[in-house]
Amino acid sequence: xxxxxxxxxxxxxxxxxxxxxxxxxxxxxxxxxxxxxxxxxxxxxxxxxxxxxxxxxxxxxxxxxxxxxxxxxxxxxxxxxxxxxxxxxxxxxxxxxxxxxxxxxxxxxxxxxxxxxxxxxxxxxxxxxxxxxxxxxxxxxxxxxxxxxxxxxxxxxxxxxxxxxxxxxxxxxxxxxxxxxxxxxxxxxxxxxxxxxxxxxxxxxxxxxxxxxxxxxxxxxxxxxxxxxxxxxxxxxxxxxxxxxxxxxxxxxxxxxxxxxxxxxxxxxxxxxxxxxxxxxxxxxxxxxxxxxxxxxxxxxxxxxxxxxxxxxxxxxxxxxxxxxxxxxxxxxxxxxxxxxxxxxxxxxxxxxxxxxxxxxxxxxxxxxxxxxxxxxxxxxxxxxxxxxxxxxxxxxxxxxxxxxxxxxxxxxxxxxxxxxxxxxxxxx
Amino acid sequence: xxxxxxxxxxxxxxxxxxxxxxxxxxxxxxxxxxxxxxxxxxxxxxxxxxxxxxxxxxxxxxxxxxxxxxxxxxxxxxxxxxxxxxxxxxxxxxxxxxxxxxxxxxxxxxxxxxxxxxxxxxxxxxxxxxxxxxxxxxxxxxxxxxxxxxxxxxxxxxxxxxxxxxxxxxxxxxxxxxxxxxxxxxxxxxxxxxxxxxxxxxxxxxxxxxxxxxxxxxxxxxxxxxxxxxxxxxxxxxxxxxxxxxxxxxxxxxxxxxxxxxxxxxxxxxxxxxxxxxxxxxxxxxxxxxxxxxxxxxxxxxxxxxxxxxxxxxxxxxxxxxxxxxxxxxxxxxxxxxxxxxxxxxxxxxxxxxxxxxxxxxxxxxxxxxxxxxxxxxxxxxxxxxxxxxxxxxxxxxxxxxxxxxxxxxxxxxxxxxxxxxxxxxxxx
Numbered sequence: 084x085x086x087x088x089x090x091x092x093x094x095x096x097x098x099x100x101x102x103x104x105x106x107x108x109x110x111x112x113x114x115x116x117x118x119x120x121x122x123x124x125x126x127x128x129x130x131x132x133x134x135x136x137x138x139x140x141x142x143x144x145x146x147x148x149x150x151x152x153x154x155x156x157x158x159x160x161x162x163x164x165x166x167x168x169x170x171x172x173x174x175x176x177x178x179x180x181x182x183x184x185x186x187x188x189x190x191x192x193x194x195x196x197x198x199x200x201x202x203x204x205x206x207x208x209x210x211x212x213x214x215x216x217x218x219x220x221x222x223x224x225x226x227x228x229x230x231x232x233x234x235x236x237x238x239x240x241x242x243x244x245x246x247x248x249x250x251x252x253x254x255x256x257x258x259x260x261x262x263x264x265x266x267x268x269x270x271x272x273x274x275x276x277x278x279x280x281x282x283x284x285x286x287x288x289x290x291x292x293x294x295x296x297x298x299x300x301x302x303x304x305x306x307x308x309x310x311x312x313x314x315x316x317x318x319x320x321x322x323x324x325x326x327x328x329x330x331x332x333x334x335x336x337x338x339x340x341x342x343x344x345x346x347x348x349x350x351x352x353x354x355x356x357x358x359x360x361x362x363x364x365x366x367x368x369x370x371x372x373x374x375x376x377x378x379x380x381x382x383x384x385x386x387x388x389x390x391x392x393x394x395x396x397x398x399x400x401x402x403x404x405x406x407x408x409x410x411x412x413x414x415x416x417x418x419x420x421x422x423x424x425x426x427x428x429x430x431x432x433x434x435x436x437x438x439x440x441x442x443x444x445x446x447x448x449x450x451x452x453x454x455x456x457x458x459x460x461x462x463x464x465x466x467x468x469x470x471x472x473x474x475x476x477x478x479x480x481x482x483x484x485x486x487x488x489x490x491x492x493x494x495x496x497x498x499x500x501x502x503x504x505x506x507x508x509x510x511x512x
Numbered sequence: 513x514x515x516x517x518x519x520x521x522x523x524x525x526x527x528x529x530x531x532x533x534x535x536x537x538x539x540x541x542x543x544x545x546x547x548x549x550x551x552x553x554x555x556x557x558x559x560x561x562x563x564x565x566x567x568x569x570x571x572x573x574x575x576x577x578x579x580x581x582x583x584x585x586x587x588x589x590x591x592x593x594x595x596x597x598x599x600x601x602x603x604x605x606x607x608x609x610x611x612x613x614x615x616x617x618x619x620x621x622x623x624x625x626x627x628x629x630x631x632x633x634x635x636x637x638x639x640x641x642x643x644x645x646x647x648x649x650x651x652x653x654x655x656x657x658x659x660x661x662x663x664x665x666x667x668x669x670x671x672x673x674x675x676x677x678x679x680x681x682x683x684x685x686x687x688x689x690x691x692x693x694x695x696x697x698x699x700x701x702x703x704x705x706x707x708x709x710x711x712x713x714x715x716x717x718x719x720x721x722x723x724x725x726x727x728x729x730x731x732x733x734x735x736x737x738x739x740x741x742x743x744x745x746x747x748x749x750x751x752x753x754x755x756x757x758x759x760x761x762x763x764x765x766x767x768x769x770x771x772x773x774x775x776x777x778x779x780x781x782x783x784x785x786x787x788x789x790x791x792x793x794x795x796x797x798x799x800x801x802x803x804x805x806x807x808x809x810x811x812x813x814x815x816x817x818x819x820x821x822x823x824x825x826x827x828x829x830x831x832x833x834x835x836x837x838x839x840x841x842x843x844x845x846x847x848x849x850x851x852x853x854x855x856x857x858x859x860x861x862x863x864x865x866x867x868x869x870x871x872x873x874x875x876x877x878x879x880x881x882x883x884x885x886x887x888x889x890x891x892x893x894x895x896x897x898x899x900x901x902x903x904x905x906x907x908x909x910x911x912x913x914x915x916x917x918x919x920x921x922x923x924x925x926x927x928x929x930x931x932x933x934x935x936x937x938x939x940x941x
Contacts, residue, residue: 096742098553099544100537101749107555108529115528122562124527126536126553129740133551133573140569144562158721158741203722249743251913292587293632311558312587313525314678320530370806370827376813377799380806380827387881387915389805395833397826398799398809404824404867408837438833452816484680486816 086119086270088148089141089241093163094248095128097153105250106152113257115278119148119270129160138170142240148269149241153248155227157207164213164230167243172235173215181220181228182212188226219263223247224255231265242269279332281321281339282349284499285511288312288319294342302338304331317495318355345511348502355498356386362505363392369438370396371409371430373421374448374464379494394438399430409433420459422447424479427465435471442504444468444497448482450489464493468500476500476510515548515699517577518570518670522592523677524557526582534679535581542686544707548577548699558589567599571669577698578670582677584656586636593642593659596672601664602644610649610657611641617655648692652676653684660694671698708761710750710768711778713928714940717741717748723771731767733760746924747784774940777931784927785815791934792821798867799825800838800859802850803877803893808923823867828859838862851876851888853908856896864900871933873897873926877911879918893922897929905929905939 090110096102107124114121123144127133134154141149154163168175185208211227214220217236221229230245244260246253260266283291291312299305308331309324321339325332340347348355370380370393380396383389397408402421405411411429419425430445448464455461465479478500482489503510519539525531536553543550552573556562563583570578583592597604614637640656643649646665650658659674673689675682689695712720720741728734737760738753750768754761769776777784799809809825812818828834831850835842840858848854859874877893884890894908907929911918932939 094742095738095740095751096744096749098540098550099751100540101751102742102744103532103537108532111527111529121527122556122559123566124555126555127551130551136569136573137552140565144565157718158724160740200722203718203725207718207721251917289586289632289636292585292636293629295587296632309524311524311589313523313531315525315531320525322524322528322530367830375810376818376822377806377809377811377825377827381804381810381919382806384805384827384829385916385919390829390883393805393827393829395827395829395837396806397837398806398813398822398824400813400819400822400824401796401867404798407868408824408826408866437837438830439836454819487814488680490810490814 085276086147087122087145088114088119088150088270089123089125089144089146090121091134091137091141091149091151092124092126093129093134093151093153095160098126098128106246106248106253109250109254110150110152115276117261117270118276122146129154129162131162131166134163134166135170138167138243146241148244148266150244150246152246152253155211155229155245155247157210157226163245164215167230167232167245168215168218171215171218171232171240171243172238173217173232175213176216177209178212178214178220181214182209185211185223185226185228188223219265221256221259224252225249227252229256229260231260231263233265233269242266276324277327278322278324279336280323280349280352281336281347282354283319283321283343283346284317284348284355284495285346286319286343288314290343291319291321294339298335298338302331302334304329305335307331308335317492348499355495355502356382359383359498359501359505360386360389360392362502363442365391366441367394367438368392368442368444368501369394369434369440371399371434371443371445372396373399373405373430373446374450375446375490375493376400378490379444379446379497382494382498394440397434397437405430409437422449422459422463422465424465424467424477427467427479428469428475428477431467431469431475435469441471442468442501444501446493446497448489448493450486452486462489464489464496466493466497466500468497468504470504474504476504478510514705515576516551516574517543517548517579517699518552518554518573518575519550520563520566520570520578520580521553521555522558522563522580522582524589527555527557535675535677535682538679538683539579539581544705546690546699547705551575558583558591560591560595563592563595564599567596567672575670577673577695579673579675581675581682584640584658584674584676586639586655592674593644596659596661596674597644597647600644600647600661600669600672601667602646602661604642605645606638607641607643607649610643611638614640614652614655614657617652648694650685650688653681654678656681658685658689660689660692662694662698671695705753706756707751707753708765709752709778709781710765710776711783712748712750712772712775713746713777713784713924714775715748715772717743719772720748720750723768727764727767731760731763733758734764736760737764746921777928784924784931785811788812788927788930788934789815789818789821791931792871794820795870796823796867797821797871797873797930798823798863798869800828800863800872800874801825802828802834802859802875803879804875804919804922805829807919808873808875808926811923811927823869826863826866834859838866849888851878851892851894853894853896853906856894856908857898857904857906860896860898860904864898870900871897871930873930875922875926877918877922879915881915891918893918893925895922895926895929897926897933899933903933905933907939
């Protein structure tokens with residue numbers, strides 16, 4: 084049986100949604116890699132009694148490991164160390180060596196903020212250097228040390244790994260936590276799982292559901308597969324967790340390939356972004372976008388190394404910008420409208436020419452909530468992807484969703500059109 | 513005492529971080545508006561026993577209301593209705609009227625996906641029309657009905673509101689849930705709270721911590737304030753929850769204003785994005801960006817109505833693009849480097865001229881992970897904001913963080929510089 088883990092995310096700002104939790108997803112991936120099963124994530128405010136209740140829940144549910152994030156800062160509402168120490172029955176004590184380490188980190192920062200009082204810094208310093216007796220302290224990546232806290236001698240329950248909230252610090256400190264004896268002890272019995280992911284674009288989730296019903300009838304051992312499907316940014320993801328020697332996974336994989344070959348675009352976990360990156364192979368690409376307002380450029384430049392092929396982009400929000408920066412004929416805009424297949428292609432032509440690019444992608448549409456007409460309602464979007472030799476793929480559809488969704492998903496459609504163009508394929512009907 | 517609520521988010525794709533939960537934050541805001549205290553959010557996979565454990569936890573913690581999101585879809589892993597029905601002791605029964613309603617929604621969709629089998633659609637239809645006896649069914653916004661399920665007669669515990677995962681559907685169905693008698697009964701005793709938010713930019717969180725320590729000594733009734741501070745996209749947010757007639761909140765507000773007047777930029781909850789939008793008052797703005805890759809344009813066009821002032825932007829990722837599209841002198845790039853205060857200003861000049869804008873913002877920097885040098889390491893970013901009359905504000909600093917953080921936060925700095933420029937203020941020292 085594999086070890087089970089839970090994650091407790093603390094922070095009123097996370098509970099109330101003002102800050103998005105980025106640690107849960109990251110820790111989920113790390114646990115999976117280790118063969119540890121993640122069962123529960125809980126989020127609470129900076130209230131000791133709620134945090135204690137969540138730790139108790141994790142223990143009651145038989146978690147072997149609990150990882151907390153957040154609540155290690157200098158302010159009075161940062162209480163995780165205290166709560167975990169009490170929960171595990173290990174009183175806090177000042178770790179003077181750690182106090183000195185933190186002070187060495189804080190000293191240079193004081194120069195930058197010349198108006199800070201040394202007294203208040205010293206007080207925070209001491210608070211952050213309190214370590215539960217018998218626990219392992221992990222050196223800070225920022226200013227807060229982490230902790231690995233097993234239950235006190237003679238008690239049972241999960242080992243609690245206490246990490247700071249800022250993702251960069253949590254990432255940097257995680258390897259030390261995993262390398263500890265305390266962590267190894269708690270996660271013994273982890274088992275070997277593998278996870279595979281298929282990604283499809285251009286079919287509804289219910290079609291996959293139907294295929295899974297067929298698979299259930301046809302494939303022996305289907306019940307040993309843990310399958311989840313979800314819609315994400317307009318794509319359908321199918322994630323399958325299975326034992327390393329499973330025969331049912333290859334059978335399911337083949338069935339999906341057979342039934343959905345034309346929409347199945349990723350069988351190795353790769354994203355369409357990564358595929359487009361690789362397919363470009365350093366050849367320059369340019370973007371012309373209107374309703375997506377820069378999101379396609381931002382998406383193309385998200386991966387490190389994208390400067391090797393992204394020449395740049397124009398956000399031509401106004402008609403003047405379409406004419407001046409992309410050379411779109413104002414008469415064409417007048418005749419067809421700024422949101423039209425014709426203007427989309429003219430924008431792509433402009434991007435190819437102005438940036439001297441080999442490939443271009445153009446988007447123009449009505450993101451709303453205003454600006455829709457009967458002929459071109461909110462959600463109506465036109466795309467054109469084109470290469471310097473004149474090969475072109477174009478599409479125009481009405482997308483569902485609100486302004487944010489329309490803007491975001493219009494970039495997904497563009498990425499898939501680019502992928503088809505780069506592979507020399509037509510668009511599916 | 514105010515009513516307390518918990519949120520149970522279901523879905524393996526959310527637990528494992530492949531899909532970000534957007535319902536928790538949205539529901540948190542709605543609960544706050546209703547004067548209902550949110551105490552816990554929990555996330556679980558599509559496993560009935562884990563979901564049941566989380567519902568039990570919410571009941572044990574004395575929640576009056578539990579809201580679930582997700583797990584109402586057509587696939588076999590969508591089990592929320594079943595689990596909640598069992599938990600509340602109310603057996604499921606087919607609601608034929610609801611079955612017919614759903615079928616009327618599905619019928620037109622079948623035309624779009626001509627290859628779907630009617631049988632599989634009908635099966636999903638029936639599954640989604642199962643309603644716990646005595647529960648209220650809420651008409652679907654997509655294809656899945658929602659539920660408001662009180663505990664069975666003679667049992668105690670929270671009323672459970674069951675809503676679908678897609679945010680648009682959940683938003684559309686929420687008002688019907690709140691309007692129900694069952695909801696009102698469970699949330700009786702809600703009390704009147706107010707929440708205020710202050711936003712500061714350009715100071716470390718520890719400075720606010722120090723001010724709160726001073727406040728604790730000076731302000732009577734300070735202990736009745738529920739204060740959380742957090743760092744978000746480079747800004748410090750201070751959120752204070754207090755009774756409507758509190759005297760201590762105005763006293764704290766005055767103290768923060770007195771100590772941090774120069775960095776306190778929002779006292780009414782407004783974001784810097786909204787402030788810049790309003791300060792522009794329809795005057796055209798253009799963007800020239802390099803390392804942020806389109807994110808500043810995307811941010812400026814995020815708010816509805818931004819087409820009233822955003823002329824457009826150039827993402828000049830390559831040096832050629834800087835020269836061709838923004839008219840930056842290649843000799844200047846050669847002499848100073850593409851990442852330099854001089855090139856940032858030339859980019860702003862180019863944006864002003866090419867778009868005929870009244871205001872321009874330019875960003876150029878090293879987002880990493882590669883491309884850093886000793887003089888210009890990863891994280892070194894130059895900004896310039898300028899108006900058509902020649903007033904200019906410029907800054908260059910080395911930012912901490914990874915590629916994603918550097919790209920994102922560089923847009924925050926630009927927004928604050930724009931705000932200063934538009935208010936006729938200098939940058940703080």
